[in-house]
Amino acid sequence: MEITAAVVKEKGSNFVLEKVNLEAPGAEEVLVKIVATGICHTDMVARDFVMGSPNFPVILGHEGSGIIEKVGVDVHHLKVGDHVVLTYGFCGECDICRTGNPAYCYEFFQRNFSGATVDGHHHHHDHNGTAINDNFFSQSSFATYAIAHKNNVIAVPKDVPLEILGPLGCGIQTGAGAIINTLRIKVGSSVVISGAGAVGLSAVMAAKASSATTIIAVDINEERLAFAKELGATHSINSLTENVPQRIRKILPNGVQYGVDTTGRNEVINNTLNSMAPVGELAIIGVATKPLELATNIFLTKGYKIKFVNQGDSVSEEFIPKLIKMYQNGQFPFDKLIKKYAFEDINQAVEDSEKGKTIKSVLLIGTYKD
Ligand SMILES: NC(=O)c1ccc[n+]([C@@H]2O[C@H](COP(=O)([O-])OP(=O)(O)OC[C@H]3O[C@@H](n4cnc5c(N)ncnc54)[C@H](O)[C@@H]3O)[C@@H](O)[C@H]2O)c1
Ligand SMILES: [Zn+2]
Ligand SMILES: [Zn+2]
Known part of the structure; x- marks a missing residue:
């Protein structure tokens, strides 16, 4: 399908909104219509290629929230229409994941920073069919749609505004x-x-x-x-x-x-x-x-x-719903950190974050019209 994504063409350059092709989700994957995505300092770290970042061109974004549009055949705990927050990727099967430490999964780098899936696959291609580096934090959510792995898709209650929830997936849970x-x-x-x-x-x-x-x-x-x-x-x-x-x-x-x-x-x-x-x-x-x-x-x-x-030692499946309950009780007013920007103002949002003007920029992607 054709989607709009913010692409970083080369190290340190601005985000450019472009139409790109996104393939269908695989058996263990989920297609999410993105409602909003937070901007985290780690997106800038990757844009500037500071540490083990994916190569360029690349689609970043790792604090996505949205609504499930499609699930792969091996996804059983999530369904179309669920409201979800996307968090970091992990395998869920190694001894580190299975003993409650998914943030330190052996495959953390491949599933979050390699610019492709664990088996080296890209979900995004440009109009010439050339692959774009993606799968950033198993999501690349600076885009109107994202593919995530079933492990890093967290279902959230529908009575909380989805547009503020994305940052729970990284900066806030951290x-x-x-x-x-x-x-x-x-x-x-x-x-x-x-x-x-x-x-x-x-x-x-x-x-x-x-x-x-x-x-x-x-x-x-x-x-x-x-x-x-x-x-x-x-x-x-x-x-x-x-x-x-x-x-x-x-x-x-x-x-x-x-x-x-x-x-x-x-x-x-x-x-x-x-x-x-x-x-x-x-x-x-x-x-x-x-x-x-x-x-x-x-x-x-x-x-x-x-x-x-890493990631506040969070087992997000359990921790994100807890943080939402604390928010609903008035004990964790994280919405006060957020300033919302239109998707097309992504470069302004990044600049405001880097200059310390905005604490947590959130891009409203769901309302973007091209
Ligand atoms: N380990 C993880 O899992 C994880 C997850 C998310 C973010 N991070 C990292 O955490 C860091 C913080 O992220 P953020 O989104 O809050 O970034 P931020 O830029 O909003 O916050 C950093 C703060 O540090 C302050 N600061 C800078 N120099 C200082 C100094 N000398 N003394 C005191 N304060 C100083 C800045 O004024 C700013 O308020 C980043 O490095 C980010 O990449 C790590
Ligand atoms: Zn982050
Ligand atoms: Zn693992």
Whole structure:
């Protein structure tokens, strides 16, 4: 079928809306009419070819939400008309997936970043029949229709607006999951969250919902810090103007118990570790552009635990519906992070995200008319 997709032609270039051909879904696949897709920093990482990204031209987009239009013959738990959120791809059959850790599936790279399916197949072709790199996060959802694998299609209730739900599939489950699934922070505990973007602010909301009593947000953007306080942070620190470890030790003389890093930056991670209480636990989420350097000998005597975390350790089938219930109860108002854009304004939406003007851009694709 002919669809419209946002194509990145070469490294670092703009998104161009184009008509391309999408084949029919395979036996274990699902065709989804996309209603909306969030923009995540990782789309930019792939556009700029920073880490193991698919090659070019490529169709990105990995926070899609929509309505099922067709299911393959081997898909039994989903049906046409279901409202769905698309999340990351995993095989579901390896020992890592089967023991509850699908975010660390052996096939994670192939199913999310390789630019094709696990068997090297492309669903999209241009009008000359040339394959386009796709299957980004098993979806490539910057498009009017997407094919996903049955494993990464999560059915959601129909009484919640579908157009806001896509970001639950990556950025929002990542931040919330770091608090709820990875660190499992306890009632009355303290946490520092570095980077108050979509991921960090989701962590702030989850920390509040988990009844942490000291929630410290660190960023370099005053507006975002103010917003973090609105969403539940008890303290905010601008690391451009304040010494983070000193300020945290003023708030908590023994140091903070938990940390979440969404910046991927050496100095920020070291500042967080230097602010932690003994046996503190740090979840690292941010994509880094440089290798991490740590003062190991100092930290050894502190008993710190560091975990590199993908997708907030989420088993999305279970976690996304939970986050939706928390949203419906008013405990997780993630819609406040979202600004909606028309599909054709994708480059503006990306620019606003990169400049820090918009926290979570969501493209309204379902209403796009060509
Ligand atoms: N591990 C995963 O599974 C996963 C999933 C989604 C996103 N990510 C990554 O998480 C990171 C955050 O994503 P996002 O969508 O929230 O991005 P974002 O750009 O909205 O947020 C990053 C925040 O960090 C702040 N920041 C930058 N430099 C800083 C510094 N020196 N000190 C303090 N704050 C600083 C920025 O002002 C911004 O508010 C990205 O690297 C993204 O690629 C990882
Ligand atoms: Zn993402
Ligand atoms: Zn697996």
